[in-house]
Amino acid sequence: MDPDILHRFLESVGQKADVDLYLKLFRAQRKESFAIIVADAQIVRAALDPFHFDLRILAGLGLYPVVLVGLLDARDADRQSQRIWEWLVEDEVAAKVIGSGTDLPQEIQTDVRQTFEANAIPIVSLDAAKDLDIEDRFRLLHRLAANLETRKVIFLSTSSGIEREGAPPISLVNLSADYDRLLGTAELPRRHASLLRHVKTLLEVLPQRMSVAVVNPLHLLRELFTVNGAGTLIRKGSRIDRHNGLGGIDRPRLSMLLESAFGRSLVPGAMADDGLLVAQSEFVYLEENYLGAALLANTDIAPYLGKFAVNRQAQGEGIGGEIWSMLTRDFPVFFWRARPDNPIVSWYTKQCDGLARFPQWHVYWRGLPPEKIQFAIAYARALPPSFQTE
Ligand SMILES: CC(C)(COP(=O)(O)OP(=O)(O)OC[C@H]1O[C@@H](n2cnc3c(N)ncnc32)[C@H](O)[C@@H]1OP(=O)(O)O)[C@@H](O)C(=O)NCCC(=O)NCCS
Numbered sequence: 001m002d003p004d005i006l007h008r009f010l011e012s013v014g015q016k017a018d019v020d021l022y023l024k025l026f027r028a029q030r031k032e033s034f035a036i037i038v039a040d041a042q043i044v045r046a047a048l049d050p051f052h053f054d055l056r057i058l059a060g061l062g063l064y065p066v067v068l069v070g071l072l073d074a075r076d077a078d079r080q081s082q083r084i085w086e087w088l089v090e091d092e093v094a095a096k097v098i099g100s101g102t103d104l105p106q107e108i109q110t111d112v113r114q115t116f117e118a119n120a121i122p123i124v125s126l127d128a129a130k131d132l133d134i135e136d137r138f139r140l141l142h143r144l145a146a147n148l149e150t151r152k153v154i155f156l157s158t159s160s161g162i163e164r165e166g167a168p169p170i171s172l173v174n175l176s177a178d179y180d181r182l183l184g185t186a187e188l189p190r191r192h193a194s195l196l197r198h199v200k201t202l203l204e205v206l207p208q209r210m211s212v213a214v215v216n217p218l219h220l221l222r223e224l225f226t227v228n229g230a231g232t233l234i235r236k237g238s239r240i241d242r243h244n245g246l247g248g249i250d251r252p253r254l255s256m257l258l259e260s261a262f263g264r265s266l267v268p269g270a271m272a273d274d275g276l277l278v279a280q281s282e283f284v285y286l287e288e289n290y291l292g293a294a295l296l297a298n299t300d301i302a303p304y305l306g307k308f309a310v311n312r313q314a315q316g317e318g319i320g321g322e323i324w325s326m327l328t329r330d331f332p333v334f335f336w337r338a339r340p341d342n343p344i345v346s347w348y349t350k351q352c353d354g355l356a357r358f359p360q361w362h363v364y365w366r367g368l369p370p371e372k373i374q375f376a377i378a379y380a381r382a383l384p385p386s387f388q389t390e
Pocket residue numbers: 171227228261262308309310311314315316317318319320321322337338339342343344347
């Protein structure tokens with residue numbers, strides 16, 4: 001497929017900046033770590049057309065996932081794997097069907113790696129594991145993902161993600177916060193409850209950072225190439241600590257996080273003892289791996305949220321939302337500002353009690369008494385920039 005056509009197609013999927021970013025990230029990873037796409041016979045029967053189109057686009061971009069056929073139900077997996085192969089080969093996309101055996105031995109894993117080296121898509125059929133129970137087949141997925149250091153596992157679904165009866169699909173499941181609640185209700189269909197249970201175990205035992213998505217094949221590319229995604233993203237969840245001040249915080253690491261999030265350099269000395277950010281950091285929420293942070297200053301008006309940031313590569317995975325919910329629980333009153341062209345402003349509009357729009361800044365507040373609003377606006381507008389090109 002002509003790369004220009006591919007690129008133009010991707011631009012129709014999401015914003016160019018997002019698509020370019022994800023493409024760069026995926027290409028920077030080791031080829032075999034990109035993704036495992038789990039497809040069952042039902043999907044191949046019902047949606048082979050969009051699925052094979054997704055695979056064509058991905059291969060055209062130089063991204064080769066493993067296609068794993070038959071994880072949840074392995075009956076007929078050989079035949080369905082063969083069908084996927086036939087459709088791909090007809091479109092000149094190189095692929096190879098590989099039987100998993102009952103325990104995915106080393107030589108089969110080597111075969112998968114060699115298929116990647118030949119720029120082809122390995123289609124791994126679990127037909128030989130059809131008599132195993134589902135736990136044991138998940139163990140095979142675990143072995144494969146650990147061996148390839150896979151970054152993303154995608155479950156193709158005929159639904160648009162994890163769904164509850166009578167409610168819209170869930171866009172994000174943060175296992176550490178949502179798991180008990182979701183499984184404690186009878187709202188989840190049995191197959192989705194079972195999927196969540198297995199995914200939780202998988203994410204707990206795998207050493208690498210990995211996310212899982214449940215998505216309809218029609219939306220797979222949107223899931224992969226946009227911040228908002230398309231189906232349900234399942235994450236293990238992060239530990240977020242609250243600190244008083246920057247003592248005990250690795251300042252260069254925090255600076256790197258802020259610069260990655262905003263895509264700009266901090267003004268020189270911003271993180272020094274008398275620098276701009278230190279005064280803005282009386283309260284700090286920090287994700288354990290420095291993937292996200294919120295910095296608050298205590299002002300005479302109310303706490304001011306000076307920085308809210310998630311590492312660029314981890315944006316859209318729910319870390320910001322987790323930090324935000326801790327922040328709003330601890331601070332019923334605070335205010336902040338954002339550039340009018342920041343894509344997050346529409347979300348801020350939903351989160352705030354009020355806002356004032358100026359050409360350079362939008363100023364937002366929560367819980368602020370009316371008599372303090374004008375002072376909050378003046379404070380936020382007058383603050384000096386902390387990034388160099390601001
Ligand atoms: C703003 C930011 C901290 C959000 O963190 P995040 O981890 O990406 O956000 P989450 O995945 O938890 O999503 C939280 C909400 O924001 C929305 N959101 C996140 N990124 C978005 C984007 N680029 N465009 C539109 N909405 C977005 C999500 O849809 C979600 O809304 P929902 O709860 O209604 O589904 C992060 O995107 C970031 O660091 N941006 C760059 C720095 C920045 O602009 N900070 C704010 C300056 S005022």
